Amino acid sequence: MKNSVVPIWTESTRNLIKPVVVLVITFAATVKLSQALYRYSRRRARNRSETMSSASSSGNEADVRRSRVRSSKLYFDIPNSKVPLIYSSAYDISFLGIEKLHPFDSAKWGRICGFLLVDNVVDKNCIVEPREASKNDLLVVHSEEYLNSLKKSANVAMIIEVPPVAIFPNCLVQQKVLYPFVNQVGGTVLAAKLAKERGWAINIGGGFHHCSGEKGGGFCVYADISLCIHFAFELLNISRVMIIDLDAHQGNGHETDFANDSRVYILDMYNPGIYPFDYEASRYIDQKVAVASGTTTNEYLRKLDEALEVAVRSFDPELIVYNAGTDILDGDPLGQLKVSPDGITNRDEKVFRFARNRNIPIVMLTSGGYMKSSARVIADSITNLSKKSLIDTGKNITNR
Numbered sequence: 303m304k305n306s307v308v309p310i311w312t313e314s315t316r317n318l319i320k321p322v323v324v325l326v327i328t329f330a331a332t333v334k335l336s337q338a339l340y341r342y343s344r345r346r347a348r349n350r351s352e353t354m355s356s357a358s359s360s361g362n363e364a365d366v367r368r369s370r371v372r373s374s375k376l377y378f379d380i381p382n383s384k385v386p387l388i389y390s391s392a393y394d395i396s397f398l399g400i401e402k403l404h405p406f407d408s409a410k411w412g413r414i415c416g417f418l419l420v421d422n423v424v425d426k427n428c429i430v431e432p433r434e435a436s437k438n439d440l441l442v443v444h445s446e447e448y449l450n451s452l453k454k455s456a457n458v459a460m461i462i463e464v465p466p467v468a469i470f471p472n473c474l475v476q477q478k479v480l481y482p483f484v485n486q487v488g489g490t491v492l493a494a495k496l497a498k499e500r501g502w503a504i505n506i507g508g509g510f511h512h513c514s515g516e517k518g519g520g521f522c523v524y525a526d527i528s529l530c531i532h533f534a535f536e537l538l539n540i541s542r543v544m545i546i547d548l549d550a551h552q553g554n555g556h557e558t559d560f561a562n563d564s565r566v567y568i569l570d571m572y573n574p575g576i577y578p579f580d581y582e583a584s585r586y587i588d589q590k591v592a593v594a595s596g597t598t599t600n601e602y603l604r605k606l607d608e609a610l611e612v613a614v615r616s617f618d619p620e621l622i623v624y625n626a627g628t629d630i631l632d633g634d635p636l637g638q639l640k641v642s643p644d645g646i647t648n649r650d651e652k653v654f655r656f657a658r659n660r661n662i663p664i665v666m667l668t669s670g671g672y673m674k675s676s677a678r679v680i681a682d683s684i685t686n687l688s689k690k691s692l693i694d695t696g697k698n699i700t701n702r
């Protein structure tokens with residue numbers, strides 16, 4: 303019986319199997335397809351909403367930045383009787399003697415100015431005094447969180463590399479350390495406006511190129527270079543800026559802030575064997591020129607000539623921000639290069655000539671280099687720029 307039934311069952315099953323299999327396959331395929339379609343449409347909707355929210359948040363960010371810049375008081379009209387040399391006695395840091403714990407001459411800025419006055423390169427009442435950057439100004443680049451972090455003395459101590467500052471009450475740190483810095487920031491921002499009007503401007507301070515919007519370090523608490531450039535974008539109708547960073551150290555702050563921003567071209571000539579070893583930020587340098595420890599004056603200047611030639615072929619700036627650190631000086635314990643004082647004078651002259659020959663407004667910042675001899679070297683270099691008529695300080699010193 304078993305044998306007689308089975309062929310009958312097999313025969314009828316065989317007849318049924320084909321349509322059932324087709325049905326099952328069709329059903330499974332339909333389920334799979336609808337699941338895939340559902341996932342695809344959800345993914346699309348999510349992407350669209352993410353794109354829209356990031357576009358609207360970056361749109362909002364740009365609007366907020368614009369309104370902060372437009373309500374700032376850092377740009378103000380400077381009478382023609384003044385010379386675009388910017389300095390305030392508020393720049394200098396004195397902190398109950400504690401500043402001497404750092405290998406920095408923390409009164410460098412005042413001493414540069416003193417030399418220029420004594421040497422009769424400029425009249426005291428011709429020097430432009432900037433305004434201090436307010437919290438609203440600093441927020442153009444910095445986050446609220448970063449600025450709040452400076453309310454802890456330990457954080458400021460870490461950034462300026464003076465550990466004992468950590469134990470001081472924050473109000474004292476604000477007044478003795480941060481106040482000088484916000485004044486120098488005000489000077490850097492104002493310098494771009496003056497440079498646009500007069501062709502050049504020198505802030506006898508600033509150049510805190512290790513600080514980005516979110517992070518300070520290496521004695522740099524505020525990102526004055528990034529602030530200066532954002533103000534210029536917004537208020538000076540400028541859309542292409544070249545940063546020429548010739549401090550001995552890598553300018554990782556502005557590099558981080560302008561990562562992938564095609565409006566800013568960065569030429570950075572630095573010693574890669576010293577602080578800050580920021581390889582991530584170095585990816586955003588448009589033109590990297592390594593100067594190894596022990597590089598001497600002639601080799602340094604030759605590399606600079608080559609670099610400027612490449613830069614001029616690569617980018618057509620409407621403003622140059624020149625970070626003129628003097629820690630490339632022979633004997634500087636941090637820079638480890640061997641450039642002579644005359645080499646610094648030559649370097650600054652080359653950069654100013656580069657800007658002048660192309661009619662590009664130039665802002666110079668004094669940046670790093672805090673040996674006792676730095677102030678004299680910087681003053682001598684500014685005097686040379688005046689002698690060569692690359693700047694006009696209101697005194698005829700061409701034939702002196």
Ligand SMILES: [Zn+2]
Pocket residue numbers: 549550551627629670671
């Ligand atoms: Zn430096």
